[in-house]
Amino acid sequence: MTTLNKKKQFRNSKSPKLYSLRQAEKELGVPIRYVGHLILKHGLESEIKNGRIFVTEKGLKQFLSKPKEEREVHKKSFLKRIGPGIITGAADDDPSGIGTYSTVGAKFGLGLAWLALYLLPMMTAAQETCARIGIVTGKGLAGALKKKFSNPVVFVLIVLLIIANTINIGADIGAIAASVRMILGINFYIAAILFTLLIIGLEVFVSYHRYAKILKWLVLSLAAYLITGIIIKPDWVAVIQSLAVPKFQFSTAFLTANIAVIGTTISPYLFFWQSYQEVEEERDQGVLSDHHIAVINEEIHEMRKDTVSGMSIANITFLFIVITTAYVLFKNGITNIETAEQAASALKPLAGNFAYLIFTLGILGTGLLAIPVLAGASAYAISEVLKWKEGLNLKFKKAYGFYGVIAVSTLIGLGMNFIGINPIAALYYAAVINGIIATILLFFIFRIGNDRKIMGQHTNPAWVKIFGTLAMVFMGLSSIILIAMFILEIK
Secondary structure (H helix, E strand, C coil): CCHHHHHHHHHHHHCCCEEEHHHHHHHHCCCHHHHHHHHHHHCCCEEEECCEEEEEHHHHHHHHCCCHHHHHHHHHHHHCCCCHHHHHHHHHCCHHHHHHHHHHHHHHCCCCCHHHHHHHHHHHHHHHHHHHHHHHHCCCHHHHHHHHCCHHHHHHHHHHHHHHHHHHHHHHHHHHHHHHHHHHCCCHHHHHHHHHHHHHHHHHHCCHHHHHHHHHHHHHHHHHHHHHHHHCCCCHHHHHHHHHCCCCCCCHHHHHHHHHHHHHHCCHHHHHHHHHHCCCCCCCCCCCHHHHHHHHHHHHHHHHHHHHHHHHHHHHHHHHHHHHHHHHCHHHCCCCCCCHHHHHHCCHHHHCCHHHHHHHHHHHHHHHHHHHHHHHHHHHHHHHHHCCCCCCCCCHHHCHHHHHHHHHHHHHHHHHCCCCCCHHHHHHHHHHHHHHHHHHHHHHHHHHHCCHHHHHHHCCCHHHHHHHHHHHHHHHHHHHHHHHHHHCCCC
């Protein structure tokens, strides 16, 4: 053997086999996000070449050969971050969403069904920007806003968020209480108090991630709307036409409904929630900064798939709720939904008494899941701005300010139900307020997402900029026209 061949053989024996993150997923079945997490947090052996990150076969095999109990310890922190886009999408169809979509379907039939299609790329652009900010900066949305804008601006934005979230919490509590009264005959106010105390207790004493793991199965009750939408045998040609060709009515009622749908679909609390879900609770201190930069591209790629999936699920549910109420209520001349009982009774002719259970499960499941998200988004935002300890996995004594915000905002939401506000009406107008506030927030969020000084080479891609701009223009014009029509008393 020549000296050259011996040297080559020696180099090959010393060079470990490397896997890109995609190869590790494909050949060894280890998810990309999990590999990235192990590199950043647990020092999994890796190398960086040409800006890309590779893991060694030896390192992966050593990790996979560890006892199951030891691997589970690592996996628990990773599982807290799995699927924030899908979780966000599920939370989007909260009682506010169900009530708003039902109201719109009953009042306008398929007249606003096209929003399910046209809002999808806009809401995906908004959520991707929020998630991208969390991944790249390592900060929640409030922290990123504070880095770019003055404290008074950030303070106003957080106040707007808290107002929108608190109204939504109150409306959701009312919807839960009305649904429980509908099934069990429990007094509305007693039901509202009991569920408020239950939700606060679960948030304080049970890890939210364990809590959500149980409750996510209740979100499957939303499939009832898909099933019912198929059972009623709608005119699918008419449905497709309603999606393809937008319809407009120059009336205050139509524009209010338009803003309500936008507000419950592109909601302020979802912006903050997803950005925080993308940030690990124990932030990287810079020791693995080179690895973190190399992992970001893979993280963004996985985040996009997750976000598109979550937003698609949310909008498909939105569409089928509109189809169901359009063909059951609107078609039969029932155009005004004022109570949870009326919304549930829409399904009764088709599914019998079981319709009540379907509706209740939808309200309970999404309400119990969404209210902690709403209150948590407010608490995260305030805590990050004031530099309090934050996190739903922390004990109360270690984050009393954080949990205090959750408790107070939930209790204020409860109080709203004692001043005679109809829960379905509250859900509807909470969505309108969300739509107006979301427009303001998006302006600042997209400025951060497009800022190279903050985002480096990971600024928003062209499609996000296009649909983000369309979202702001569409939402902004709708809000301005609606406010003008109210002022001029145009009906």
